[in-house]
Amino acid sequence: DQQVKQNSPSLSVQEGRISILNCDYTNSMFDYFLWYKKYPAEGPTFLISISSIKDKNEDGRFTVFLNKSAKHLSLHIVPSQPGDSAVYFCAAKGNNDMRFGAGTRLTVKP
Amino acid sequence: NAGVTQTPKFQVLKTGQSMTLQCAQDMNHEYMSWYRQDPGMGLRLIHYSVGAGITDQGEVPNGYNVSRSTTEDFPLRLLSAAPSQTSVYFCASSRGRGSSPLHFGNGTRLTVT
Numbered sequence: 609d610q611q612v613k614q615n616s617p618s619l620s621v622q623e624g625r626i627s628i629l630n631c632d633y634t635n636s637m638f639d640y641f642l643w644y645k646k647y648p649a650e651g652p653t654f655l656i657s658i659s660s661i662k663d664k665n666e667d668g669r670f671t672v673f674l675n676k677s678a679k680h681l682s683l684h685i686v687p688s689q690p691g692d693s694a695v696y697f698c699a700a701k702g703n704n705d706m707r708f709g710a711g712t713r714l715t716v717k718p
Numbered sequence: 719n720a721g722v723t724q725t726p727k728f729q730v731l732k733t734g735q736s737m738t739l740q741c742a743q744d745m746n747h748e749y750m751s752w753y754r755q756d757p758g759m760g761l762r763l764i765h766y767s768v769g770a771g772i773t774d775q776g777e778v779p780n781g782y783n784v785s786r787s788t789t790e791d792f793p794l795r796l797l798s799a800a801p802s803q804t805s806v807y808f809c810a811s812s813r814g815r816g817s818s819p820l821h822f823g824n825g826t827r828l829t830v831t
Contacts, residue, residue, distance in 0.1 A: 614760070617758075638815040640816070642817070642819055643749070644819075644820075649824070649825075650825075651722070651763070651822030651824050651825055652808070652820075652822050653822070654819035654820070654821075657817045657819060659817060682798050685795055693827075696756050697760060697761060699761075701819075704749075704766060704774065704814075704823070705751070705763050705766055705776055706751070706763070706820060707761055707763065707777070708753070708760045708761035708762070709760050710758055710760035711760050712760060
């Protein structure tokens with residue numbers, strides 16, 4: 609069963625505009641949520657996280673929002689830059705493991 | 719800073735062959751894990767370890783074995799490779815507590831023919 613879902617396989621935005629990546633989860637026992645970024649031929653790298661007791665966390669151009677009642681989180685990138693083009697994975701941390709979504713490929717056009 | 723090192727980067731196996739994917743980390747992390755990445759499936763957890771001598775199964779453990787004799791190393795063994803195990807494999811480590819993020823290696827691309 610896929611406990612973390614990213615329903616948009618791809619997203620294309622213009623440079624300077626906002627990118628919004630979405631993620632849904634089913635397990636209410638997850639206590640942390642994270643976003644990772646992945647470039648081709650490299651491993652994923654950590655971007656930003658949020659605790660289940662918060663609803664927003666901001667780090668520079670990146671903001672993660674958590675809606676626990678809807679079991680939904682989103683990553684906002686403002687402004688988007690061509691270097692942000694990558695695959696973004698949403699992840700949720702439970703007892704001793706971390707579950708990932710299928711990823712969303714973001715393309716930022718100059 | 720080496721971080722998480724995976725070897726080999728690429729491997730081709732015939733069905734039924736065995737091999738070990740190596741993973742080593744130099745950050746003194748307690749927690750280590752193996753994931754496989756397949757198109758449309760994201761990263762799926764194979765096995766994980768919360769410390770030396772302790773391992774447990776993830777979402778897709780069948781066909782894989784692991785051991786953790788030291789804090790630094792967490793090898794993944796395929797005893798009898800199958801075409802369904804063609805994938806990109808990532809090893810990751812973390813401090814394991816709270817929101818500690820995973821640090822990933824650069825992956826091993828395995829093809830089983």
